[in-house]
Amino acid sequence: MGLVMPNPGTIFWMLIIFGIVLFVLRKFAWKPILNALSEREESIATALNSAEAARKEVEGLKADNEKVIAEARREKDIILKEAREIKDKIVAEAKDKANLEGQKSIEQARQQIQAEKTAAISEIKKQVAELSVLIAEKVIKKELSNLGEQEKMVNGLIDDIKLN
Amino acid sequence: MLKLSKAIFLVSAITIIGFVPLSAQQSHEEEQGHETSSHLEKGFDAGKFVIEHVSDSYEWHIVTFGEKHISIPLPVILYSKSPELHEGKSFYVFMSSKFHHGHSAYKGFQISHSKEFEGKIVELDSQGHEIGKPIDISITKSITGVLVSVVILFWLLFSVAGAAKRNKGKAPSGLQNLLEPVILFIRDEIAIPTIGKKKSEKFIPFLLTVFFFILINNLMGLIPIPPFGANVTGNVAITMVLALFTFAITTLNGNKYYWKEIYNPDVPWWLKFPIPLMPIVELTGVITKPFVLMIRLFANMLAGHMIVTVFVSLIFIFASLFGTGVGLAASPISIAFSVFIILLDVLVSFIQAYVFTLLSALYFGMATAEHH
Numbered sequence A: 001m002g003l004v005m006p007n008p009g010t011i012f013w014m015l016i017i018f019g020i021v022l023f024v025l026r027k028f029a030w031k032p033i034l035n036a037l038s039e040r041e042e043s044i045a046t047a048l049n050s051a052e053a054a055r056k057e058v059e060g061l062k063a064d065n066e067k068v069i070a071e072a073r074r075e076k077d078i079i080l081k082e083a084r085e086i087k088d089k090i091v092a093e094a095k096d097k098a099n100l101e102g103q104k105s106i107e108q109a110r111q112q113i114q115a116e117k118t119a120a121i122s123e124i125k126k127q128v129a130e131l132s133v134l135i136a137e138k139v140i141k142k143e144l145s146n147l148g149e150q151e152k153m154v155n156g157l158i159d160d161i162k163l164n
Numbered sequence B: 001m002l003k004l005s006k007a008i009f010l011v012s013a014i015t016i017i018g019f020v021p022l023s024a025q026q027s028h029e030e031e032q033g034h035e036t037s038s039h040l041e042k043g044f045d046a047g048k049f050v051i052e053h054v055s056d057s058y059e060w061h062i063v064t065f066g067e068k069h070i071s072i073p074l075p076v077i078l079y080s081k082s083p084e085l086h087e088g089k090s091f092y093v094f095m096s097s098k099f100h101h102g103h104s105a106y107k108g109f110q111i112s113h114s115k116e117f118e119g120k121i122v123e124l125d126s127q128g129h130e131i132g133k134p135i136d137i138s139i140t141k142s143i144t145g146v147l148v149s150v151v152i153l154f155w156l157l158f159s160v161a162g163a164a165k166r167n168k169g170k171a172p173s174g175l176q177n178l179l180e181p182v183i184l185f186i187r188d189e190i191a192i193p194t195i196g197k198k199k200s201e202k203f204i205p206f207l208l209t210v211f212f213f214i215l216i217n218n219l220m221g222l223i224p225i226p227p228f229g230a231n232v233t234g235n236v237a238i239t240m241v242l243a244l245f246t247f248a249i250t251t252l253n254g255n256k257y258y259w260k261e262i263y264n265p266d267v268p269w270w271l272k273f274p275i276p277l278m279p280i281v282e283l284t285g286v287i288t289k290p291f292v293l294m295i296r297l298f299a300n301m302l303a304g305h306m307i308v309t310v311f312v313s314l315i316f317i318f319a320s321l322f323g324t325g326v327g328l329a330a331s332p333i334s335i336a337f338s339v340f341i342i343l344l345d346v347l348v349s350f351i352q353a354y355v356f357t358l359l360s361a362l363y364f365g366m367a368t369a370e371h372h
Helices: A008-143 A147-163 B002-015 B017-036 B046-054 B141-166 B175-195 B197-222 B236-253 B256-263 B277-322 B324-368
Strands: B059-065 B068-073 B075-079 B091-095 B109-111 B121-124 B130-132
Touching (some): A008 B141, A008 B175, B059 B141, B141 B175, B141 B236, B175 B324, B197 B324, B236 B277, B236 B324, B277 B324
Antiparallel strands (some): B059 B068, B075 B091, B109 B121
């Protein structure tokens, strides 16, 4: 029976000892240990959260960057297109202008040529007329050196007129 | 022959130092038995040997060489209701060495050898007859064992607490690494699932204290060198106090649902009236829960200590029955079994500490549950 009967003296001391142990450990051991544990858990949780937030932020930045790049690309395309258009326009305009200039100078040249030609022709006409007159004078002078001939010619002329 | 068996005895005792104190005690008992011729000359009382190993005592026996006993005397504190038998004083504090290992009386007190008070301090009347026990609050071997464990517990946990303060917000180091997983296990796997996150905060310090107290005491009980090796958690008074704490905390924290379940449970009315059958059953449950806690821990640890001692005493049983040679031959087997059982006891130490903590947490959880 000795083993299974609790000894009052042992119970007495054990109550005191365990009470003190419980009190002392609660105050001086468990409190700092559990506090440190929960603090560390909190700090780990915050660290993880902030890492997650940073990751999201970076992702956002990336998306923004992509948007900016796409925008820039689009703008570049637009600018290039515009530039091409402008170039085409300028080239076309230049071509037109050149054509016009060319036409103009050709026209001018033609007019000049025409004028020169007209002048030359009238000069030639004048010369021809003078020469003709001269020739005619000479011919007439030679022809009309005899009377028969003169008459013949006058008749001829009259015939011509009649025919007309 | 006797000399030779004593030689084997010493060799074995040194091999498994753990049993030196009580083996030595045994040989001392043997001497005594020899003196009073109540024992056979070579008789080995294994039962007595085992019981003495696991019992509490007033001194801490270390070793015996021949006739010389070496033991640590422990303080005896007594209060007698009949001071006229003890030189007029009623309150006594003296060292147990005054009893000379139980051989002599001191100021009217004596360690009893009678069947009724075996091993306890009794008062003697003027004729030297035992008349009963005084109020006895001696610091016995068990209490000393508890104190040693408490010193270790304090050292261990204060160094961890110091490390926790020092390493605030940093990675844990040293002992902290060893104990933190255990502390976290108790908090996250025992307390929170059974009690609930918010309410468990109040109970976690107690659960942790109980777990480490039981674990350290269990493990220290397995180390066979004084000042360890006292059968602390195998002492029913110790486990009773632990269970009483659980009982008190459960009762003090019981909410109205808890008490309603006890006095007016949701059962058909004829189970409550005219004979309050269910309330009686429930009230019995309130008592049996801590009672079972007490018995489970006590019986497990006591059994572990007893089995190891039985295996060791097998050597001497064989030696006394068949001669020294057989005893010698049996010793390796005995030692192997003892080692196996001690290793098993290490496992049991952890399991029992866990079970006590888990059940305490369950009872707290039941007492504080909001609804069913």
